[in-house]
Amino acid sequence: MRAGTISNRVRLLRFQHGEMTQAELGKRIGVTRQTVAAIEAGKYSPSLEAAFRIAAVFHVPLDEVFQWQAEPGD
Amino acid sequence: MSYREKVAWLSLLAMVVAFGPYFAIVATAPPDDAMPNLRQLWLFAVAVAVQVAILLAGHAVFRLRTPEDAREPADERDLAIERRSVSIAYGTLIAGVIMVAIIMPFYAGGWAIVNGAIFAIVLAELVSHGVAVVAYRRQS
Numbered sequence: 001m002r003a004g005t006i007s008n009r010v011r012l013l014r015f016q017h018g019e020m021t022q023a024e025l026g027k028r029i030g031v032t033r034q035t036v037a038a039i040e041a042g043k044y045s046p047s048l049e050a051a052f053r054i055a056a057v058f059h060v061p062l063d064e065v066f067q068w069q070a071e072p073g074d
Numbered sequence: 075m076s077y078r079e080k081v082a083w084l085s086l087l088a089m090v091v092a093f094g095p096y097f098a099i100v101a102t103a104p105p106d107d108a109m110p111n112l113r114q115l116w117l118f119a120v121a122v123a124v125q126v127a128i129l130l131a132g133h134a135v136f137r138l139r140t141p142e143d144a145r146e147p148a149d150e151r152d153l154a155i156e157r158r159s160v161s162i163a164y165g166t167l168i169a170g171v172i173m174v175a176i177i178m179p180f181y182a183g184g185w186a187i188v189n190g191a192i193f194a195i196v197l198a199e200l201v202s203h204g205v206a207v208v209a210y211r212r213q214s
Binding site for chain 2: 032033043044047
């Protein structure tokens with residue numbers, strides 16, 4: 001299995017969408033504010049469905065929200 | 075702190091407060107094997123009553139303070155944490171059952187086995203709530 005990390009731009013996208021709160025984003029994708037905070041901090045990787053919902057809220061493709069960074073050498 | 079993290083802390087606290095003294099008493103003054111041992115049954119009933127009282131009071135306080143959070147269903151992260159904690163606790167419980175049902179009968183009997191079984195259940199519950207609390211604290 002390839003090693004790597006998932007980064008995201010959720011915080012930036014919230015800022016660009018009128019400083020949308022974590023609670024509001026969570027409500028729109030069906031998770032708690034704490035889960036949005038965990039996603040932003042890179043501590044929790046959301047399900048594919050939740051990831052698509054986040055992208056849909058911000059009207060951007062999925063890869064503008066989440067990026068996969070493979071570790072060097074992999 | 076999310077509602078479900080508070081519930082995990084509450085469950086952990088209730089288990090420690092109710093069964094900590096129970097096992098401290100059992101360890102320092104082991105019950106004799108007379109059946110039924112009313113003192114031992116009474117002690118167990120008190121531990122269960124304390125646990126239920128703490129859980130009921132805690133849930134009532136949480137529901138009064140944040141009724142919206144209490145009504146929200148578990149989200150995918152809550153369910154992932156629950157799956158992980160139950161899975162690890164299941165391993166603990168199986169190890170405890172093997173100890174109590176297969177190994178202990180060779181050297182113990184009566185209330186020692188009963189308390190061994192209760193301890194296995196309590197330990198599995200502690201592991202379950204403990205893993206959940208750690209997962210919520212680490213945001214994972």
